[in-house]
Amino acid sequence: MFLLKKNISIILFIAVLMAAMSFINASEKSKLSIQFHHMVGSKLLKLDSVFYENELNQSFTISKFKYYIGNIQLKKKNGTSFNYNTYFLVNEEEELSKQIELNNIPDGEYNSIRFILGVDSSHNCSGIQTGALDPINAMFWAWNTGYIFLKLDGSSPASNSPKNIFEFHIGGYKQPNNCIREINLNFSNPLIISSTNKSTIHIKTDVIEIFKTPISIDLSKISSVTNHQYSTTIANNYADMFSLITDEK
Amino acid sequence: MKNKFTIVSIFTLAFCVFTAFINSENPYFIITKKDVELKIPKGFPKPIYKFKLNQPTPEGFILGRKLFYDPILSKDSSISCGSCHQRIAAFAHIDHTLSHGINGLIGNRNVPPIQNMIWQTNFMWDGGINHLDLQPIAPITNAIEMNENLKHVIQKLQCNNNYKILFNRAFYDTIITSEKMLKAISQFVGLMISANSRYDKFMRKEDTLSQQELNGLKLFRLHCAACHKEPLFTDNTFRNNGLLTDTSLKDFGRFAITGLEKDKMKFKVPSLRNIEMTYPYMHDGRFRNLKQVVNHYAKGIFLNETDELIRKINLSEKDQVDIISFLKTLTDKTFLYDIRFAEPL
Numbered sequence: 365m366f367l368l369k370k371n372i373s374i375i376l377f378i379a380v381l382m383a384a385m386s387f388i389n390a391s392e393k394s395k396l397s398i399q400f401h402h403m404v405g406s407k408l409l410k411l412d413s414v415f416y417e418n419e420l421n422q423s424f425t426i427s428k429f430k431y432y433i434g435n436i437q438l439k440k441k442n443g444t445s446f447n448y449n450t451y452f453l454v455n456e457e458e459e460l461s462k463q464i465e466l467n468n469i470p471d472g473e474y475n476s477i478r479f480i481l482g483v484d485s486s487h488n489c490s491g492i493q494t495g496a497l498d499p500i501n502a503m504f505w506a507w508n509t510g511y512i513f514l515k516l517d518g519s520s521p522a523s524n525s526p527k528n529i530f531e532f533h534i535g536g537y538k539q540p541n542n543c544i545r546e547i548n549l550n551f552s553n554p555l556i557i558s559s560t561n562k563s564t565i566h567i568k569t570d571v572i573e574i575f576k577t578p579i580s581i582d583l584s585k586i587s588s589v590t591n592h593q594y595s596t597t598i599a600n601n602y603a604d605m606f607s608l609i610t611d612e613k
Numbered sequence: 614m615k616n617k618f619t620i621v622s623i624f625t626l627a628f629c630v631f632t633a634f635i636n637s638e639n640p641y642f643i644i645t646k647k648d649v650e651l652k653i654p655k656g657f658p659k660p661i662y663k664f665k666l667n668q669p670t671p672e673g674f675i676l677g678r679k680l681f682y683d684p685i686l687s688k689d690s691s692i693s694c695g696s697c698h699q700r701i702a703a704f705a706h707i708d709h710t711l712s713h714g715i716n717g718l719i720g721n722r723n724v725p726p727i728q729n730m731i732w733q734t735n736f737m738w739d740g741g742i743n744h745l746d747l748q749p750i751a752p753i754t755n756a757i758e759m760n761e762n763l764k765h766v767i768q769k770l771q772c773n774n775n776y777k778i779l780f781n782r783a784f785y786d787t788i789i790t791s792e793k794m795l796k797a798i799s800q801f802v803g804l805m806i807s808a809n810s811r812y813d814k815f816m817r818k819e820d821t822l823s824q825q826e827l828n829g830l831k832l833f834r835l836h837c838a839a840c841h842k843e844p845l846f847t848d849n850t851f852r853n854n855g856l857l858t859d860t861s862l863k864d865f866g867r868f869a870i871t872g873l874e875k876d877k878m879k880f881k882v883p884s885l886r887n888i889e890m891t892y893p894y895m896h897d898g899r900f901r902n903l904k905q906v907v908n909h910y911a912k913g914i915f916l917n918e919t920d921e922l923i924r925k926i927n928l929s930e931k932d933q934v935d936i937i938s939f940l941k942t943l944t945d946k947t948f949l950y951d952i953r954f955a956e957p958l
Contacts, residue, residue: 489743491747492791492792492796498790499747499750500763502762502763502764506755507755509744509747
């Protein structure tokens with residue numbers, strides 16, 4: 365009995381030592397920022413003031429643009445990957461929200477980044493969440509539980525809704541209306557993460573893609589999308605709105 | 614003169630200390646650790662709601678109760694959860710067909726009772742809400758119920774010193790968040806458990822039922838229990854019990870949530886506990902009394918292709934009366950008069 369106790373203390377001691385060592389190892393983990401650049405085609409996105417055009421030459425302005433990013437995964441050359449389990453709400457109105465900071469990324473060379481636009485089913489089904497997913501952020505449907513993954517509001521003379529507005533509030537984590545889209549972006553040159561240089565990935569988020577490919581959105585017919593009808597159409601469109609900006613300045 | 618002044622000040626001071634004492638130490642009446650213990654009633658299944666992740670404490674429960682009865686959660690401080698959910702009606706709204714909200718606006722559904730929520734998988738008549746903690750966000754933000762926004766509610770609570778104290782007691786933190794607010798409400802609402810009706814006592818062999826009630830129970834098990842499954846009196850599914858759609862409300866129930874044609878006119882099978890107290894009946898309160906309900910099952914069912922379990926039920930006049938007498942054994946006075954759930958004064 366006494367021996368057992370002694371053994372346990374030795375094991376405990378080693379465990380503490382190992383924990384302490386892994387803590388020291390943490391110095392080999394570094395930071396990464398991801399900067400989102402909101403564009404509409406070749407123009408910078410500016411809320412309310414600038415007119416843009418879709419493929420059908422319908423002009424429109426944008427008053428709100430925000431979306432959830434989550435389940436970020438960075439893939440190394442050797443096939444291993446690193447998962448970052450935090451959600452971010454990127455909001456055009458809040459400059460800071462467009463630059464997200466990831467901490468404790470293991471140093472190394474990475475080939476690609478993967479993330480989802482949306483909120484996965486487990487976070488939609490396990491009750492009240494905090495942080496970016498706090499329902500006070502008003503990206504949440506109360507009467508039909510679930511997060512709104514993306515909000516794009518604006519107005520267009522082509523729209524037949526009251527005051528010519530259009531509203532795309534896209535969400536839904538259940539089949540057949542699942543609007544979560546996985547985004548995969550490959551780096552042309554490996555991304556090197558080390559404590560000696562600060563790494564930033566620049567991603568272009570092109571709003572015009574929400575209006576096209578594969579389906580061209582006619583604002584005179586589709587101006588209010590909240591659930592079920594057309595939500596997956598818009599989701600298929602936004603699946604390709606992200607791209608890497610390679611030539612960094 | 615000076616003396617009088619001192620006496621008055623001493624009295625005022627004593628009064629202040631006294632009220633401060635009432636306010637801070639024992640806001641209403643005492644809730645003990647035992648009062649917030651979850652006891653699973655005999656024969657009940659394992660709860661769906663995980664109290665492990667939101668362990669009820671007397672302080673959390675008191676906070677939840679205060680929030681439940683406080684109109685601060687509504688935009689113009691006129692309506693609380695308790696305005697629509699009344700204790701004497703097992704937290705349904707007695708004698709109201711459709712709910713009444715802010716500015717006298719009328720909602721489109723009948724207020725259901727709140728009882729045994731921790732065994733429920735989905736909430737609301739259409740089951741649109743998938744977790745008890747998230748349920749209060751719906752009435753708080755609904756334009757014709759409390760018409761508030763969540764961010765503003767949290768700000769209002771944060772500005773209120775009394776709430777700062779209560780949140781600090783419950784969660785050891787004066788910073789108020791939606792998570793803490795909702796979890797406190799769940800502690801209060803989740804402990805609303807009804808399991809001590811005459812039916813329950815009969816099942817536990819502590820009481821007997823009359824011949825008429827027993828016959829009613831037999832008929833109930835034959836014709837009704839497939840959907841209204843004992844001991845919760847619901848099987849947590851969505852079904853069409855043969856009601857014709859109300860043409861003015863155009864409420865298609867579950868269809869609004871799933872968008873699937875097969876879910877048109879399906880509603881959550883409601884529990885029948887305390888049914889005597891929760892009139893009127895059905896999602897739109899169309900039936901005033903149990904006689905009309907049972908008569909619907911016997912004669913008024915609108916047969917359609919949507920639910921295999923529903924068929925015209927052959928019930929004589931006497932059978933109908935017997936079923937109703939059985940339904941009344943589901944009234945649980947212990948729950949209806951439970952002082953823990955009363956509005957604090």
